Amino acid sequence: MxxxxxxxxxxxxxxxxxxxxxxxxxxxxxxxxxxxxxxxxxxxxxxxxxxxxxxxxxxxxRAALAGLDFTVPRIMGILNVTPDSFSDGGRFDRPGAALAQARALLAAGADILDIGGESTRPGAATVPVADEIARTAPVIAALREAGHRAPVSIDTRKADVARAALAAGADLVNDVAAMGYDPLMAGLLAETGAPVCLMHTQGTPEVMQNDPHYDDVLLDVYDHLADRIAVAEAAGIDRARIVVDPGIGFGKTVQHNLALVRGLSLFHGLGCVVLLGLSRKRFIGTIGGAEAADARLPGTLALTQIGLAQGVQIHRVHDVAEIAQGLALWRAVIEGYGA
Known part of the structure; x- marks a missing residue:
């Protein structure tokens, strides 16, 4: 059966x-x-x-993570300190610009910052560990030295980068390879007790969009995440410290992405906080007629509201102020503004 x-x-x-x-x-x-x-x-x-x-x-x-409870939806602001990310590469790769953008995202309504020093856009090459640390750890340290206490996530596949970020003051590790890239990642997370986001991807960034194929994308992604949770638990990482992300755009066609968005509520069956990262993704432009990545805010907001309606707890976005405004209006309708 x-x-x-x-x-x-x-x-x-x-x-x-x-x-x-x-x-x-x-x-x-x-x-x-x-x-x-x-x-x-x-x-x-x-x-x-x-x-x-x-x-x-x-x-x-769901248990609180990084000081956040999830009885309300949360916004994760994206800060790419990279020269080549698909949407904002090169804009915040200098320390001063990165710190200023971090402050702007927090002021705009971000509940948590996600700082990444390696682009994972389709076709992106692997960044050496030392370079990735040099891009990310100083920004996290500067935020802490400036008195910012908001939770910080380090977006990395590499244990050494994660270790440096956690030492600098990061709270959560966002691993797009779900601990499948670096064999040392699970041990680091078990040792430090840091929460982790396990994301689904099919293939590495260099090749993931060449020919994505699934038997049933919704069930295949669910099973993969269930398997990665089992690996994490076997390593000593409690399920209560795990976030899951279906990996929109990572080794998926337009139809795969749409099927995952339609079925998002399935992932609550994993017993973890669910993260949705679809901000400015190419399929939004394909369907909505927006070639430039920074012109895909309306589509991002529309899909974010679909995620909200399915109980997704964390929304990883570039346009924090605009998404925060949309979220405030959505919640006002659902919860009864001023009631």
């Missing part, structure tokens, strides 16, 4: 029926679940008919 997967049908309506379950302890609820399998969908069941362990994993509140 095929393995079963449970996708909660997320709702935010104020008319909430008795017996509905909270989705990941957050702002969404569900009373129905779509049952999926690799040999075809099995239909819709009532949440009350879920296996007890599945219901607990889907509905239980």
């Amino acid at each position: 095929s393995r079963l997967y449970y996708r909660p049908i997320a709702m935010t309506d104020a008319a909430r029926p008795a017996g509905a379950l909270p989705l990941a302890g957050g702002w969404c609820w569900f009373d129905r679940v779509e049952v999926l399998a690799r040999d075809g969908a099995r239909g819709i069941i009532a949440a009350a008919d879920l296996p007890a362990d599945v219901a607990q994993r889907l509905s239980g509140p």
